[in-house]
Structure formats: C-alpha cells, structure tokens
Amino acid sequence: MTDTPTAAMIVIGDEVLSGRTQDANTQVLATMLGEAGIDLCEGRAIRDERGEIIGAVNALRARYTYVFTSGGIGPTHDDITAEAVADAMQTPISIRDDARAILAARYGDGETLTDARLRMARIPDGAILIDNPVSGAPGFRLGNVFVLAGVPQVFAAMLDHVRRMIATGPVMHDVSIPCPYPEGVLGGPLTDVAAAHPSVSIGSYPRLKPTGGWGVTIVARSRDMQALERAEGAIHAMIDGLGGSSTDGE
Amino acid sequence: MTDTPTAAMIVIGDEVLSGRTQDANTQVLATMLGEAGIDLCEGRAIRDERGEIIGAVNALRARYTYVFTSGGIGPTHDDITAEAVADAMQTPISIRDDARAILAARYGDGETLTDARLRMARIPDGAILIDNPVSGAPGFRLGNVFVLAGVPQVFAAMLDHVRRMIATGPVMHDVSIPCPYPEGVLGGPLTDVAAAHPSVSIGSYPRLKPTGGWGVTIVARSRDMQALERAEGAIHAMIDGLGGSSTDGE
Numbered sequence: 381m382t383d384t385p386t387a388a389m390i391v392i393g394d395e396v397l398s399g400r401t402q403d404a405n406t407q408v409l410a411t412m413l414g415e416a417g418i419d420l421c422e423g424r425a426i427r428d429e430r431g432e433i434i435g436a437v438n439a440l441r442a443r444y445t446y447v448f449t450s451g452g453i454g455p456t457h458d459d460i461t462a463e464a465v466a467d468a469m470q471t472p473i474s475i476r477d478d479a480r481a482i483l484a485a486r487y488g489d490g491e492t493l494t495d496a497r498l499r500m501a502r503i504p505d506g507a508i509l510i511d512n513p514v515s516g517a518p519g520f521r522l523g524n525v526f527v528l529a530g531v532p533q534v535f536a537a538m539l540d541h542v543r544r545m546i547a548t549g550p551v552m553h554d555v556s557i558p559c560p561y562p563e564g565v566l567g568g569p570l571t572d573v574a575a576a577h578p579s580v581s582i583g584s585y586p587r588l589k590p591t592g593g594w595g596v597t598i599v600a601r602s603r604d605m606q607a608l609e610r611a612e613g614a615i616h617a618m619i620d621g622l623g624g625s626s627t628d629g630e
Numbered sequence: 631m632t633d634t635p636t637a638a639m640i641v642i643g644d645e646v647l648s649g650r651t652q653d654a655n656t657q658v659l660a661t662m663l664g665e666a667g668i669d670l671c672e673g674r675a676i677r678d679e680r681g682e683i684i685g686a687v688n689a690l691r692a693r694y695t696y697v698f699t700s701g702g703i704g705p706t707h708d709d710i711t712a713e714a715v716a717d718a719m720q721t722p723i724s725i726r727d728d729a730r731a732i733l734a735a736r737y738g739d740g741e742t743l744t745d746a747r748l749r750m751a752r753i754p755d756g757a758i759l760i761d762n763p764v765s766g767a768p769g770f771r772l773g774n775v776f777v778l779a780g781v782p783q784v785f786a787a788m789l790d791h792v793r794r795m796i797a798t799g800p801v802m803h804d805v806s807i808p809c810p811y812p813e814g815v816l817g818g819p820l821t822d823v824a825a826a827h828p829s830v831s832i833g834s835y836p837r838l839k840p841t842g843g844w845g846v847t848i849v850a851r852s853r854d855m856q857a858l859e860r861a862e863g864a865i866h867a868m869i870d871g872l873g874g875s876s877t878d879g880e
Contacts, residue, residue: 391673394831395833395849396656396657396660397669397670397671397672398664398804399658399659399661399663400804401835402654406646406675407652408649410646410647411649413649414648420649422674422676422677423647423673423674424674424675425656427671428833432672454813454817454834455814455817456816456821456833456834457817457820457824457832458824458832458834492814494818495818496813496815496817497817515844531837531838533838552648554650563704563746564737564742564747564750565744566706567704567706567744567746570706571706571707571746574707575707583644583706583708584706584708585651586704586781587781588783599645599650601648
C-alpha cells in the first residue's frame with residue numbers, strides 16, 4: 381500500500397461556505413481518482429483569503445502525493461488562487477506569453493483582451509498549463525499542486541487533461557451489499573468479519589428509505605481482488621446467519 | 631466584526647472521499663449558521679481514522695467558536711467519532727445512563743438493545759446530549775464541539791436542537807444581482823466597486839447557461855444593511871455603465 385498515490389482537494393470559495401452553492405467538484409475528482417487508483421484522503425473548503433489558501437496548500441502538499449484546487453482563477457478581484465498558490469510555493473508569477481497567446485486566440489489581441497482577462501494569463505514560473513477546452517483560460521500544475529477552475533463544467537474538462545499528467549496506482553475494487561437488517565443487529569457480527577479481513581475496508585451506511593424504515597448498505601473495498609471476494613462471501617454468510625430486525629439508524 | 635461567532639465543519643467518512651456519497655450536510659449547516667449570523671469559515675472531509683479525527687478536531691476547535699462533526703456515531707465498528715472526539719479533548723467516555731435510557735425507551739431493555747446499539751450510548755463525561763427525534767441515538771456537545779449524525783435526515787433534525795444551544799451573531803445580509811456582461815468585461819470596474827465598499831464582500835460567479843453562453847451573478851454580502859444597499863446601487867450603476875460583451879468564463 382505504500383506506493384499508492386494519495387491526494388487532497390481544496391475547494392476555494394465563499395459561495396460554498398455560505399451555503400449558496402453546493403460543491404460538486406469534490407465528488408467528480410474522487411470518482412476520477414478512484415478510477416486511477418489514487419486515494420483521495422482529505423477535502424477542505426476554505427474562504428477566498430490569501431492566508432487561508434497558502435496555509436491549506438502548504439499543509440496538504442507536504443502530506444499527499446497530489447493536491448487539487450478548485451475555484452478562484454477567473455478574471456475578477458476575488459480570484460486570488462493563482463497568486464496565493466505561487467506565494468505558498470515561493471514561486472514568481474507574471475503574465476506568461478504561452479497563456480497570453482491562448483487568451484489572445486480566444487478574445488483577439490485588441491481591446492476585448494481586457495486587463496481583467498489578462499489576469500487569467502498570470503501563471504507561476506515553471507508551471508505546466510492545463511487545457512481548458514470549455515472557456516480557454518488555462519489551469520496549471522506547479523509541483524504536485526493542480527490549480528483548476530471552480531465552474532463544474534470547466535473543472536471536469538480540465539480533469540480530462542490532468543488524468544494524463546498523473547501517476548496511477550492499483551485500482552481500489554469495491555462491492556456494495558444491501559442488508560435487510562439494521563446496523564444495531566449487524567454491528568456485532570460485522571465487527572468480527574472486518575477483523576477477519578484486515579486488508580479489506582468494510583463500512584456500513586444506513587439510509588432512510590423513501591417508503592419509511594431504514595435500509596443499510598455494506599460496502600467492502602480492497603485493492604486485493606481475491607481478499608475482497610473472500611470478505612464478500614463472509615458478509616453474505618453473516619447476513620444469512622442473522623435473524624431479527626427492528627428500526628435503527630445512526 | 632470581532633464578536634461574530636465562527637464555525638467549522640468536519641465531515642467524517644470514507645464514503646464521501648471515495649465519491650460514493652455526495653456530502654449534503656455542509657450546505658444544510660451553512661444555511662442554518664447563516665440564518666443565525668454565524669460564519670462558516672472552513673469545511674473538511676476526512677477519513678474514518680482516529681488520528682485524522684483527533685487532528686482535525688484539535689486544529690479547528692482552537693480556531694473557531696464552534697466545530698460541528700457529521701458521521702461515524704452509529705453502532706458499527708467503523709463508527710469511531712465519539713471516542714476520537716473524547717480522546718482529542720482528553721475526556722473519559724463510557725456508556726452513560728441518560729443515553730442508555732433513551733436507547734432502552736426505543737429498543738426495549740431486552741435483547742434488542744444489542745451491544746452494538748449500546749455503543750451509541752457511549753458519551754464523553756460532561757457532554758450535553760443532542761436530541762435525535764428521527765432514530766433515537768443522541769448526538770452530543772462537548773465544549774465547543776458538536777457531534778452529529780451523518781444520515782442527512784438525522785443531521786438536519788439534530789440541528790433543530792443545536793440551534794437553541796448556540797450564541798447567534800449579527801445576520802449577514804446578501805443580494806444577488808444578475809449581470810449580462812462576462813467577468814472579463816466587468817472585472818475591472820467591479821474591482822473599483824469592491825475597493826470603494828470595504829465593509830461589503832463582493833463576489834462574482836460565472837456559470838454556463840443551459841442554453842449555452844455564460845451568465846454571471848454578482849453577490850454582495852454585509853452585516854451592515856445600509857452599506858450593502860450603497861454597494862448594490864453602485865453595482866447597478868456599474869452594470870448600466872458597461873458596454874460590450876463576449877463569451878467568457880473562469
């Protein structure tokens with residue numbers, strides 16, 4: 381497991397923390413990383429403040445193989461992510477010719493390439509540009525930090541490029557097993573199953589059914605397919621051996 | 631602004647980081663806190679691991695007025711939040727009579743109050759129970775940390791109780807102003823408006839319209855209603871003064 385790449389996500393934006401917007405980018409990233417065999421280990425949502433961005437970037441880039449940021453790279457005054465990431469990594473940042481050329485191709489080189497739009501050509505020295513096929517203005521990779529747009533369609537499009545820039549790991553396999561018994565009944569036996577299969581991560585997730593009452597899904601995950609199949613068999617045997625039921629939930 | 635209460639959210643659960651589940655609790659909390667005049671300043675999603683929980687709880691409870699956790703308080707082996715929070719705050723934890731009585735009233739005191747279910751009666755010494763009208767098993771408040779369930783319906787129901795336990799602050803007012811011009815055009819003038827209204831937080835949020843093309847919403851927020859109204863007037867005047875338009879986005 382030591383060579384499994386790890387990752388963290390930083391969602392930058394007051395609009396998520398105010399409740400105005402629901403972050404959807406973390407789930408999209410998590411799904412892509414899962415397919416690439418990379419563990420998303422932590423997510424953070426932080427304010428549009430320079431010190432917050434610097435603190436989060438430095439805490440997480442030291443700890444994980446990859447760090448992804450979402451938001452704050454547009455042309456307005458509250459878009460401060462690129463500069464803050466450059467500051468965090470003590471790298472100079474300026475309007476780069478390659479990024480300017482991308483914007484000029486989109487807007488023309490006349491007055492529609494406003495000063496505000498030129499802010500989107502500010503890229504740290506040495507950073508690798510990340511394609512934005514939706515709206516032009518690129519993201520970038522600096523060291524192990526990937527700076528992406530916040531608009532979900534642009535974020536997802538940039539991930540298509542990112543996918544080709546990162547090292548993949550052994551894929552995590554998973555099985556979901558619906559369970560007719562509540563957690564309070566299966567909790568004890570499931571603890572025994574989990575202890576007997578240490579290379580498999582086993583979780584149970586209760587949910588309120590639309591029709592009322594509780595349903596539980598048991599999810600088992602492992603990079604070892606054979607170990608996963610053994611655990612799956614043990615979970616089915618456990619369910620078959622259980623009796624009794626009552627309402628329950630977290 | 632110094633007496634505005636602040637808050638952080640910790641979403642505990644591998645299911646969010648694996649992409650299997652979309653966290654909805656942060657947005658529900660953010661909305662409740664906004665109505666109470668409390669700033670949600672940071673959100674974190676972390677794994678079901680003791681060290682991760684302890685680290686996040688201690689980092690955030692020192693920094694913010696209130697910390698909320700979501701997830702990991704059910705009856706199964708992967709429900710470790712209550713013990714980890716107690717450990718973080720160096721507080722003994724055991725099956726408490728008041729919590730046991732709540733569970734006994736729900737399940738009866740016979741064999742349906744399983745050992746697994748009794749795990750949900752493990753409450754730190756001195757913690758205040760938080761009602762769970764949906765499924766019985768309580769949450770708790772220990773110091774400035776509120777430990778709540780992960781199931782969205784239970785989380786929301788617990789918040790109804792939490793709302794009565796916290797100090798409120800001056801409410802943040804906001805206005806949303808649709809803008810017909812793209813960010814690349816409005817970026818410069820909006821910077822000037824923001825600079826002229828320092829007590830108002832002004833953000834602009836591009837989005838792809840279902841019909842194609844970009845729309846922008848300008849959001850202005852302030853606890854000072856008169857300052858907000860002045861900024862709103864300035865934003866409308868700025869929009870009226872703008873000409874030109876083209877495709878743009880983050």
